[in-house]
Amino acid sequence: MVGVEFFGNFDLASAAIWLFWLFFAGLVIYLQTENMREGYPLRDDNDEPPANESLWPIPKPKTFKLRDGRGELSVPSREYEDSKMRTDLALAPSSPSSGSPWVPTGDPMVDGVGPASWAPRRDHPELDAHGHVKIRPMATLDDFKVSAGRDPRGKPVVGGDGEVVGRVTDMWVDVPEQLVRFLTVDLNPEGTGNTRLIPMNLAKIGTDRVTVRSLHAHNWADVPRIEKADEVTLLEEEKIMAYYAGGTMYAAGTA
Numbered sequence: 299m300v301g302v303e304f305f306g307n308f309d310l311a312s313a314a315i316w317l318f319w320l321f322f323a324g325l326v327i328y329l330q331t332e333n334m335r336e337g338y339p340l341r342d343d344n345d346e347p348p349a350n351e352s353l354w355p356i357p358k359p360k361t362f363k364l365r366d367g368r369g370e371l372s373v374p375s376r377e378y379e380d381s382k383m384r385t386d387l388a389l390a391p392s393s394p395s396s397g398s399p400w401v402p403t404g405d406p407m408v409d410g411v412g413p414a415s416w417a418p419r420r421d422h423p424e425l426d427a428h429g430h431v432k433i434r435p436m437a438t439l440d441d442f443k444v445s446a447g448r449d450p451r452g453k454p455v456v457g458g459d460g461e462v463v464g465r466v467t468d469m470w471v472d473v474p475e476q477l478v479r480f481l482t483v484d485l486n487p488e489g490t491g492n493t494r495l496i497p498m499n500l501a502k503i504g505t506d507r508v509t510v511r512s513l514h515a516h517n518w519a520d521v522p523r524i525e526k527a528d529e530v531t532l533l534e535e536e537k538i539m540a541y542y543a544g545g546t547m548y549a550a551g552t553a
Contacts, residue, residue: 335373414544419532461515494521512545
């Protein structure tokens with residue numbers, strides 16, 4: 299009957315289910331190829347293209363216009379990946395076989411490798427929806443104050459070895475989120491501006507001190523610095539977070 303059966307046993311229900319499976323397969327392939335726009339083309343341990351990069355071919359480059367006048371970006375792109383590649387990694391393979399773990403050859407926290415590794419993000423501060431810098435020192439924000447919890451400013455900072463290394467002088471606020479992201483610690487007892495940033499999620503604020511267990515006294519001088527006093531870039535955030543995170547494994551052995 300017309301509208302129920304086209305030919306044989308193939309009817310509208312069969313057509314619908316087959317069209318759905320074809321659509322779903324195409325969607326999976328599309329999403330998988332789009333997922334290869336960042337981090338591709340891949341490299342093997344010898345910095346050469348791997349034999350089997352993916353089940354699906356790498357998509358053609360697509361150009362994105364970046365917001366706030368920060369230019370354009372085409373991905374995937376060998377030139378873009380080469381420009382982001384870190385070539386000074388102080389690492390060595392633990393064995394000749396491919397896929398073997400690589401081990402640090404120097405100070406991993408300073409070299410930024412292993413658990414202290416960082417990705418080369420853009421060296422620009424993160425902006426909010428209005429194009430303003432998101433993370434700023436509270437000292438520059440007249441509308442912000444501590445309304446609950448302990449105020450860490452003025453408290454001494456103690457490392458994982460129990461040594462006092464400095465004093466908290468300011469807090470850095472994610473303005474749109476209204477969250478504290480970093481603390482400023484002055485490493486000089488006289489308060490002469492030898493400052494570093496402490497990730498808030500790696501600091502414990504007590505009644506009489508701020509404790510950072512991931513670093514010992516001899517690690518603080520090498521905490522990555524920031525270029526400007528009133529803003530922190532994405533790259534600087536990445537390096538600072540990596541240094542503190544790497545200290546959870548390496549801090550005691552890098553004296």
